[in-house]
Amino acid sequence: MSVGKRLYHYALLYKKTIIIALVMLTVSVAAELAGPFIAKKMIDDHIMGIEETWVQTDQGEDAVAYNETFYKREAYLNEGEQTGGEAGIFQIGLNFYFVDEPVTEAEGERSYKNGMLNFGTGEDAVSYSADELSTSEVLAFYRPEIPRMIQLVLLYFALTVVAAVFHFGQEFQLQRSANRIIQKMRTEVFGHIQRLPINYFDNLPAGKVVSRITNDTEAIRELYVQVLAQFFHSGIYITGIYVALFILDPTLAAICLVLIPLLILWMVIYRKYASKYNQTVRSKVSEINASINESIQGMTIIQAFRKEKKIQDEFEEKNTTHYQFQNKLLNLNSLMSHNLVAILRNITFVAFIWYFGSGALNAESVVTVGVLYAFVDYITRLFQPVTGIVNQLANLELALVAGERVFKLMDEEGETVADGKMDRIKGHVKFDDVSFAYKNDEYVLKNLSFEAKPGETIGLVGHTGSGKSSIMNLLFRFYDNQKGVISVDGMNIQEVPKQTIRDHMGIVLQDPYLFTGTIASNVSLNDPRITREQVEAALKAVGADRVLTHLEQGIDEPVIEKGSTLSSGQRQLISFARALAFNPAVLVLDEATSSIDTETESIIQEAMETLKSGRTTFIIAHRLSTIKNADQIIVLDRGEIVEKGTHDELMARRGKYYQMYELQQGKKAV
Structure with missing residues (x-):
């Protein structure tokens, strides 16, 4: 389905409001276009009417x-x-x-x-x-003419008021429907983003996604508010003028019809070039947004490594390209908008002068002054909507390009969100000959087989890139494995809706993410199932109450974006409490203690033994001291399991785990 048709279908969702607006617009235009007819009647019947035949009569009215x-x-x-x-x-x-x-x-x-x-x-x-x-x-x-002329003046004034009132009404209704359309569109786009698989965002900067939800939808809003209103207004206005012209003089009205194909031809030529320019402009706006977003997020690193000039140059390159194509659009609009209207207006007036000068003002075909006035008035008015259409073509093209970008995002295949629930799982996790690749056949996990029984703690260790986090990505179904089977309590997780299986899992990431709100809202994520008492209990269970005691408002302390006012240890504890508050059957700690100070790590370690009870826990750790008590430690190397066992067993083998542990111990002893 084309972009235009999809935008049309969105408009149909609020067709009642739009139809009301169009009816009001029709009344407004009709009232406005009645003006020249009233002026014609005043001129011909009352001002020039004095030259009509007078007859002798008795004294009386008139x-x-x-x-x-x-x-x-x-x-x-x-x-x-x-x-x-x-x-x-x-x-x-x-x-x-x-x-x-x-x-x-x-x-x-x-x-x-x-x-x-x-x-x-x-x-x-x-x-x-x-x-x-x-x-x-x-x-x-x-x-005798004065009372009649006053009546016509009052009628003209009344029609002007009616036109103004109905014009306001149609604009209000169109604005209202446009706002509702964009509200629905943004809701659907944002909702669709929630359903997109994680791998969609791997290569797409956040700024580009934001640009499509905000900038592009705002451009589409202009389509419904400005472009749609102008095109409907101009279409009805031009139709009304042509009806009036045919009533006054069919021949001249037929001559003026030449304007229509000329206008259509111009629109085709304009769109050919404007579409190409607008595509580049919108693309550069997205890149600029992505660049700004990335710069703000990484400002500490930029300044620390003195990369301000390089980042500025990269930004300027994008900004310059955007500027150049904006200028091309400006030149196109300047060349073809005002100039076109001026040329068409001059051609029409030449035809008007030629027509009346050669054939209309002779003895056989008398044209009154009122008709001449009405013709000039209508022809002058005719170019107002033409100018309006020409001026809105740029916004039309911009909206179509923006719509194409938004719909391209919405056409990305999303995942079905299932509301189904199932009984709490026991947490029996099994990987059976599992292989996984992010790209084609470049496998990052190769033939993995291991088992985690309910209540066990599994430690995953290995050098960077060995595949530890990929195991967690598969377990949460952020990605799906290409080979083998991952099962939970005997169920193949690929046969269970993602949201259903995730409902029984909790995760704490190495870099905890906090949302704007309060500490309490970040623990509960505003889930109505989690009470304030449960939030407090979760924070206390991980020892966060000892670290957060100095905060003035306690768990109601405001948290700004990403929790930048809190220490890394405080953020991690809040993230840990969040996972516990949901009481998962499977708990994943993805290097959860790597960025925490020794004192905070000690607090977490104290709570770990209690927290492990009743749930299967996976710990991805660089600090091997955090998994010494694990029921099973899996050592990974380049996507394969090279060792498996308890801490004591692996130390006794004096293999890869032994080397890693001794190396860390040696660093600590320095």
Whole structure:
């Protein structure tokens, strides 16, 4: 499905609000476009209407006294009111002339000389006896028009108010629906991220993901708020103008239809280049966000190793590319927006002048001043929506590119989140001939087989890259093994929903991650199943109460991003208490004591014996002293098990474990 169709389907979710907005927009445009018709009526029927036929009548409503006789416009005459002959009033420049007889020929150039009003020149000239009217007499003849003109002015004002009110309403409704669409889209994108497998994030910087959820969805929001509103408004506005033009003069309206294919052709050409530029711009925005995020996270290292200049240069390279393509977009918009509209406007006015100059203003085809005014007004108005469409094409293309990026993320295959529960497992973990590779056939674990019985403590040791953490990744199903079977209580974990099996596991990482909130919320993760008493008990069980006693608000002490105001030992204890609060059947300590001071490690060690009871515990450790009491120690080397046994057994073999242990002891003795 194309990006446009998917964005359209999102709009359909709130079609009721959008339809209401479009109805209000239609009313607003109709009220606004009625203005020139009102002006035309005022000009033709009331300002220029004074030149219509006047007839003698008795004194009464709309009757005007002149030379002791009352005259009334034929348009206002009721049946039986005419008492005499016809008369006429004609204007030459700023002067008006009264002809007290029927005027049958009033075409051609007008002139007044020696009491005679002449129409035409040469042999075709026609003359009538006429009197020049004074200013007061002219105003008297205009007096019947004033109430009608006031009514039209009030109607025009009322329509302007209606247009403004409904325009506000449609904008409010569109903004409201756009906000709800983007809210839903962001919720779905963020929810989808939670379902993506861990390996998706291995090669994707966090800043790029953030950019898609924030920047790209905001660009899509502009599509629904600005672009959609402008396109609908312009479409209805242009349609209304063409309807009005066809009512006024079908021929000229047909000429103006040439604008439509020209506009479509321009949109096709514009999108061809704008799409390419916008793709690069959005990509660079993501890279810039990723760069900023990485720099902030690693600011300590950057400054410690004096890499400010290098990081600045790398950032400037991305920023310069972004700037260059923004300029290309700017040049494209500047070249093809204002210039295009100006050219189309000039072409239309040339056609307008040619049409009226060559054929419309002759004796056979008389066009009134009101019609001319309405035409000029509508043609001028016609280019307002055209300009609006042209100006929004950049935002349209930007939104489509942003939508493509967002939907590409949403199209990544996610994992089904299962709400199913199962009874607490016993914690019998077995690896049977398990092999695993992160990339193709580059296996990091090779034919591993071992067993951890319920309640046992298993130590995993080995040099960096030996595969210790990969075992935990497989156990938690962050990744799935390609060969062999991993079972828990006899169940193949690949046949159990990931969330279900993880519900019975707990983990403490080498670098503990704390969320913004409080110490208590970081222990419970706001899980309603974990009470405050359980939080306090978990913290006490790991000895955290002794380390956190100096905090002013205790377990309600605020924690900012990643717990940067806490020491590494405090963060690790909170992370340890978090795992215990969920009472897992299988507990994993991934080098959990490697970044902790000796005193804090001692506190954890004291609690370990109690905590191991009733659960299977895996300890990945560089400090071999932390696993001396383990029921089984597995020694890994390049993804293979090279030794297995208790501490005493392995020391007696004087193999790889013995060498590692003696080396650490030697370092401590220095």
